[in-house]
Amino acid sequence: MKYGIALFPSKKIQDFxxxxxxxxxxxxxxxxxxxxxxxxxxxxxxxxxxIVKELWKIAEDTxxxxxxxxxxxxxxxxxxxxxxxxxxxxxxQKLHKQFYSGIFTDKPEYAFVPHITIGQSLSDAEHADxxxxxxMQDVYFxxxxxxxxxxxxxxxxxxxxxxxxxxGKEQE
Amino acid sequence: MKYGIALFPSKKIQDFxxxxxxxxxxxxxxxxxxxxxxxxxxxxxxxxxxIVKELWKIAEDTxxxxxxxxxxxxxxxxxxxxxxxxxxxxxxQKLHKQFYSGIFTDKPEYAFVPHITIGQSLSDAEHADxxxxxxMQDVYFxxxxxxxxxxxxxxxxxxxxxxxxxxGKEQE
Numbered sequence: 005m006k007y008g009i010a011l012f013p014s015k016k017i018q019d020f021x022x023x024x025x026x027x028x029x030x031x032x033x034x035x036x037x038x039x040x041x042x043x044x045x046x047x048x049x050x051x052x053x054x055i056v057k058e059l060w061k062i063a064e065d066t067x068x069x070x071x072x073x074x075x076x077x078x079x080x081x082x083x084x085x086x087x088x089x090x091x092x093x094x095x096x097q098k099l100h101k102q103f104y105s106g107i108f109t110d111k112p113e114y115a116f117v118p119h120i121t122i123g124q125s126l127s128d129a130e131h132a133d134x135x136x137x138x139x140m141q142d143v144y145f146x147x148x149x150x151x152x153x154x155x156x157x158x159x160x161x162x163x164x165x166x167x168x169x170x171x172g173k174e175q176e
Numbered sequence: 177m178k179y180g181i182a183l184f185p186s187k188k189i190q191d192f193x194x195x196x197x198x199x200x201x202x203x204x205x206x207x208x209x210x211x212x213x214x215x216x217x218x219x220x221x222x223x224x225x226x227i228v229k230e231l232w233k234i235a236e237d238t239x240x241x242x243x244x245x246x247x248x249x250x251x252x253x254x255x256x257x258x259x260x261x262x263x264x265x266x267x268x269q270k271l272h273k274q275f276y277s278g279i280f281t282d283k284p285e286y287a288f289v290p291h292i293t294i295g296q297s298l299s300d301a302e303h304a305d306x307x308x309x310x311x312m313q314d315v316y317f318x319x320x321x322x323x324x325x326x327x328x329x330x331x332x333x334x335x336x337x338x339x340x341x342x343x344g345k346e347q348e
Contacts, residue, residue, distance in 0.1 A: 005187060012336050015177060019331045026332065033205030036336040153337060159191045160198065164184050164208040165325060165337035 006157040009042035028123030042103040068172030076138040084131040086123035181214035200295030214275040240344030248310040256303040258295035
């Protein structure tokens with residue numbers, strides 16, 4: 005089965021992101037607004053049991069995750085994806101690194117740029133038009149996130165949450 | 177915020193349900209195929225912390241949940257909802273009862289008929305046509321489910337998972 009690891013920002017940020025995704029994101033109906041921590045990977049039913057245990061361990065050692073959104077940005081010209089830029093921080097970087105080392109043998113396709121996608125599958129002209137407008141807009145959110153999720157993908161491309169992992173336990 | 181409690185059947189059943197939901201279910205893009213254990217309810221940020229603790233307790237005392245799907249059925253003439261009928265069992269009944277007693281003060285709108293919706297918002301003619309075909313079809317799934325989820329609703333009507341609760345711990 006295909007799995008992925010993501011975190012969901014607060015409802016406030018998800019609602020904000022969806023106000024753009026509705027118009028600009030071809031994946032709008034497949035998954036709520038999210039920050040991908042580990043892209044799609046294959047795992048058997050047996051493998052995922054080992055992975056779940058590893059994720060519990062990683063979560064146990066992870067602090068609350070700071071999330072600071074400062075602007076709209078774009079991956080153009082690599083691809084026509086528009087996103088809410090999440091300022092990199094040690095906690096996110098460490099999580100990402102842990103999700104691509106140890107028992108995880110796959111390698112990330114791109115360098116880790118924490119982001120919440122709000123537009124994709126846009127033509128060059130659409131991208132230029134939409135991003136031209138958005139990059140002028142102010143956007144600022146700051147919060148902490150206390151959990152991440154392991155999800156699996158259905159045949160129609162949509163994602164179902166398999167498990168929730170709590171972080172920041174030492175702060176409780 | 178608006179919350180709900182549901183369980184997701186296996187990917188196999190979700191894919192099967194989606195093959196119908198795609199055409200017949202107006203909520204297809206809002207949530208993966210699911211069995212509702214507690215309908216939409218309101219809770220404040222404080223209340224939900226108490227509720228989460230209560231759900232951990234309930235989950236701790238719950239056995240693995242048997243899921244047996246035996247046929248297509250319909251809530252007509254109450255409403256034009258077509259669903260996969262899930263055979264009632266003690267574990268499901270007990271969970272539902274616990275989610276509407278104790279700290280939960282709201283009452284269920286209908287008697288508990290465990291089901292996985294595959295069609296809704298259908299006209300009478302559509303319902304008659306589609307259900308007429310489906311009720312002739314054989315369908316059979318049997319599995320056990322080891323978790324349920326607390327979800328919250330975004331402004332666009334879609335649902336994000338907040339937390340996973342494991343059941344059947346004594347069998348581990």
